[in-house]
Amino acid sequence: MSNMADIAPVRLLVILNNDNSVRMELHNGVPDSVDELIEEVKRFCGLGRYVRLQYKDTDFGNIFVNMTSTAVVKDLSVIKVVELDPDSATVVLYPVDDTGGSLLSDTLDNEDNSPGSAHSDDTVLCSNSPDTLRTQQWPKVFPIPLFSFDTESQLKRGNAEYMKSQSRLMPGSKMLSDILERLAEKMYMYKAYPTDADFSDVAEALTKTHPCLREPGSFNESYGWKQRLKVKMANYRTLLKARGTTAELTVNSLKSKSLEEAYPAKGLKRPRRAEVNHFPTLPSGETPESMEKERISLLTELQKRNNRQSVKEKMVKTFGYRRQEIVHKMPSIEDVMERWPALFQMEEVC
Template identity: 75%
Template sequence: MAENTPVRLLVILSEDSSVRMELRKGIPNSLEELMDEVKNACGLEGYIRLQYKDTDFGNIFVNLTSTTVIKDLTILKVIQLEPDSTVVLYPVDPPMSSTPLFGLDSDDSSVSAHTDDTILLSSPSSDSLRTQQWPRVFPIPRFSYDTECQLQRGNAEYMTSQTRLTPSSKMLSDILEKVAESIYAYKPYPEDSDFSDVAEALTRKHPCLKEPGSFNESYGWKCRMKIKMANYRTQLKAHGTSAELTVNSLKSKSQEDSYPAKNLKRPRRAEVNHFPSLPSGETTGSLKQEKISLLAELQKRNNRQTIKEKMAKTFGYRRQEIVHKQPSIEDIMARWPALFQMEEVCF
């Protein structure tokens, strides 16, 4: 323990519930130990995050990343979290050919572009698609055996002497590479707040990586992750293994939009499958025939399951058509009427 003087804390559980607790042995050295003390005193289970009332910034609650800011009569707030989400990664399909990509048929030349249209999409079934949205608690992956051993020793030393680990270039590269892969499993274009979540999760799991003097003791990791993620996207574009990244490459843009930061096609909020690849073994021609068959099925009765299967199968074809051509709602209704059935809206 950092101190032997008893410390009194007020723990806010909800708007109408709070608990007064006393740490008889003083303030714990680690945030994990403090969380355990709070759980035991308040009868909590599962995953939590602690916030403290920061008097330097107008008495607002700030995420607690270190026990050094805890003093006698500090007010804490408990945020209940969901368990870590897990994602299974599958290999993506081969790069698409250079032929015109899922453009509208020749009889659809009058399509107008409305970039602000909200398009309703059916639920995809391809194994190569993302299945999870951004988690509330980002799961830090396991690194290489050598890196994990160094982190275990570093965490043990940090617990006893507050000694921080200075990672070697090899270790740093391994950490950033694995973290970038995990981030891409959720988002190809993370936001600034997402990088903050990941950096804080990394230093919370491995406190020996904390950076004294920086914001939340993890700001340096946040900056490194941003640079690494940009390089990781560049590598995937060069290999042509990700359709949602190659769509933003200069080769895929028109001549008037051939600037790196112009007219980027990115997912909207809570969208996990923005630009999927075609299902394995399918081509543009085969899916176009599937679409014609789908239109014929709509004229029949009592075949909802068949329509649902065909809509799931053509998800990638339909989504890439929408992203590339940006058609209006009227054009989408004409080409994909099944998309607006109740079964597809409420999936």
């Protein structure tokens, strides 16, 4: 039997989406099965449960093909992660072994017999209504949310053990996924695009709240968590964007860009200062056409005397439409004054 130390690490480039990829090293070599490799990738990148791996097939012009065997994975291979929607049916073909048994049936048997194998969606979307506006800026001290009952129980025991012997808790894939999911949801409540400093705040708050998760030797003992959170937040935005549930993300999709700006990292619409609601969604049931009618009605209301309350209500109702127009079209001050004169009244300025 060869010594584990003699195994050279396998270096992989893992593509998570169009503008997000990470370098990963398999220090114990390539796993024997695709499922084991998926678990390794999920743990390293902080991904949810429903993913599929693809590899570059040189026989077909380096296009990405679904991975059915880890024999195709070599040092310096490029693999791609495809997040799956658990609500949709996905057919993946598996090779049949010499005994006539399907690898798929073996996989399902192992999964059903494994602890915590309930078929639940690990990626939980925010429960807030799409047209709910943010009401708070990024907090000075980030509040760590409560995790699932199982995760909280393990953290409680881990923290107690850490206080006694300084021993760290090594979270499993299910626990890691739960922690990252809840933190991504919480971060999104404040910002869709957290900064590098924001990720540092969250990672430090996590390891201060749960010291058993500290990473000795890394910056602030939380650098690894910071990197996992960055990957998870990017994946969370991708999922929300695919669902079309939030305008501030769909505005940055390639479909929403002109041909000149049809690149993932070009012309991104992000908050530049302290905007809490940078690109809000239109009110439920409203369309750009109905909002344009409200804008025209607002111009009429401005001509009436002692009509401040009606003007205020219409300004509130058209807030999302106005923000989208200003952020997306970037009109001149003259155009804004012409279309939204109420915005320059004393009550709105103050």
